[in-house]
Amino acid sequence: MDTNDGRHVINNTESDARGYCRSFDTVFASASGAILTDTDGCEYIDFLAACGSLNYGHNDPDMSRALINHIETSGLSAGLDLYSTPKARFIESFKRLILDPRQLNYRVQFTGPTGTNAVEAALKLARKVTGRNTVMSFTNGFHGVTLGALAATGNKYNRMGEALHGVSRVPFDGYYGDDIDTTVMIEKLITDPSSGVETPAAFILETVQGEGGLNCASAAWLQKLAAIAQRHGILLIVDDIQAGCGRTGSFFSFETLGITPDMVTLSKSISGYGLPMALVLIKPELDQWQPAEHNGTFRGNTHAFVTAQVTLEKYWSNNVFQQQISGNGEIVRSHLQDLIDLIPNARLKGRGMMNGIDVGCGQLASKITKQCFAHGLVIETSGPYDEVVKVLAPLNTPETTLVNGLEILQRSVRQVTGKRPSVSPIKVDLDTQRNDVALASAINL
Incomplete structure (x- = not known):
């Protein structure tokens, strides 16, 4: 070569x-x-x-040094979901620097190390908790390319003609123009017994659609959607895989928008270093998994825990x-x-x-x-x-x-x-x- x-x-x-x-x-x-x-x-x-x-x-450089030190001192590499000091340090920093200051009470689930793994876990849990089979996703949304996440993705090129079931697709904020409130149509579909649309287990959305063209949901629209979810027992999942970790200005993209999702998916920059890592934030009452019910070999990427913890301490300990x-x-x-x-x-x-x-x-x-x-x-x-x-x-x-x-x-x-x-x-x-x-x-x- x-x-x-x-x-x-x-x-x-x-x-x-x-x-x-x-x-x-x-x-x-x-x-x-x-x-x-x-x-x-x-x-x-x-x-x-x-x-x-x-x-x-x-x-x-700080992440590099921490990772090199971890490797050179024979720190744990693949950890499954074993107890480990890097995982404990990451969770402690995440809770202290990210969740607690924002008054967010979430359990943290580590999934397989990609964003689509986190989405799959969130959709699976939403169906388990609610007992419903379908979810609602939005036009121009992108949630990954495994089959379950792909079903929630809007772009037909990504779906490649696959018969993907269990998802109803509805218009995102502004899809029909700024003067049309699509939440009215969404609630009509849910409440009309002749609409042919089942009440979903969850709404899944990005507050800023990264691959869909940088379409931004307004705070008013998101609050109306959250209210619909509350009225009908629908879970609200925010996919913050691309828009999270500071990309929109705050750690979570929804912080200034007046909503608190039931679940949040994070990946991409959560490790801080480009290492594979993904997680789902789950409200405690929804954390209804049985032990090992949703597992995966690489959900314990300890190297990513090391760099992620450095990221939080270095960049998120103040404003x-x-x-x-x-x-x-x-x-x-x-x-x-x-x-x-x-x-x-x-x-x-x-x-x-x-x-x-x-x-x-x-x-x-x-x-x-x-x-x-x-x-x-x-x-x-x-x-x-x-x-x-x-x-x-x-x-x-x-x-x-x-x-x-x-x-x-x-x-x-x-x-x-x-x-x-x-x-x-x-x-x-x-x-x-x-x-x-x-x-x-x-x-x-």
């Missing part, structure tokens, strides 16, 4: 199911913070963050990090707002550090992201037609790096649309931060 380029062996051996490498055609070798480096030494600003799995950036998220979010929105004038009918979407621009069609969005990659920025699209250019930078991206990445995005939009800048091109100060050397090519856009 050519040690400088692994594309040949990957293309000839790995399944055609691979996706992201088709959009970002280089071989990455290392990463630090918000910067990826390939085998040729070229650096890229990362506005993808492993689809939101790296909210704290690549290889946080300094949340202030940084807020400031970075304002920077992103300000730059994206400037792009709206360059694209007819473009719209700003998302909240916190989960933002993007709906450019109207997938073809244009694809051209923009390809141009960005050619000039040192890794960024993806989302939405039913891949029409949203989505900024998912690490939450703690240094301001200089964040602005430089946004300037690459702006220049790429201008190049693709043929719009010329009305001011002199912005010069990148390559001495302000080592990682910003990656942007030298941006000057030639």
Whole structure:
């Protein structure tokens, strides 16, 4: 194998199911913070963050040291659901720093280590607790690609024509426009004996639909939905796998929205380090599992417990990090707002550090992201037609790096649309931060 380029062996051996490498055609070798480096030494600003799995950036030094120390001192690796000191430390920190300050009373269930495992567990428990068979999910929702989670996913490309049962799909907030309250229709379906729709065990939703196009549910809509759930004995499950762990500005995406879900699913950035880890938060009265009723070999990823505990202590022991998220979010929105004038009918979407621009069609969005990659920025699209250019930078991206990445995005939009800048091109100060050397090519856009 050519040690400088692994594309040949990957293309000839790995399944055609691979996706992201088709959009970002280089071989990455290392990463630090918000910067990826390939085998040729070229650096890229990362506005993808492993689809939101790296909210704290690549290889946080404190997490790295803790993990290396754990491994070098023969710390437990695979732990099933055995008692272990790393698990105990994580749970203690999570309760003290996350749950208790928010007055949230949840039990913590560790599932298999992916988000879809957490969703499967939540849906299974909701059906067990209520004795009902169906759940209600929402248009443009995304909850994973195992069969149960896939049934709750809206996009037909992901479902691939499978006959997936046990889910009724209803319109998300704003699906028919801002002036139509879809909760009225939802309750009508539930209460009308001739609707053909069974009262579900649960509603499952994202408050910000990450893969569905950064559609945000309003607080008023969520509160009405929660009230419907309360009236009809329906459980409310919030899928915070992508929108959680600080991505929208607070640790949980629902904190400022006036609801308290019955269950919450977390994965992606819960480990802080990109290590596989997932969990379900369950109200105590709903924790009706029997011992070993829902298990899995890798639900005890002790390495992830180690880095997750460091994450909580480092970033969530006070409000300094949340202030940084807020400031970075304002920077992103300000730059994206400037792009709206360059694209007819473009719209700003998302909240916190989960933002993007709906450019109207997938073809244009694809051209923009390809141009960005050619000039040192890794960024993806989302939405039913891949029409949203989505900024998912690490939450703690240094301001200089964040602005430089946004300037690459702006220049790429201008190049693709043929719009010329009305001011002199912005010069990148390559001495302000080592990682910003990656942007030298941006000057030639």
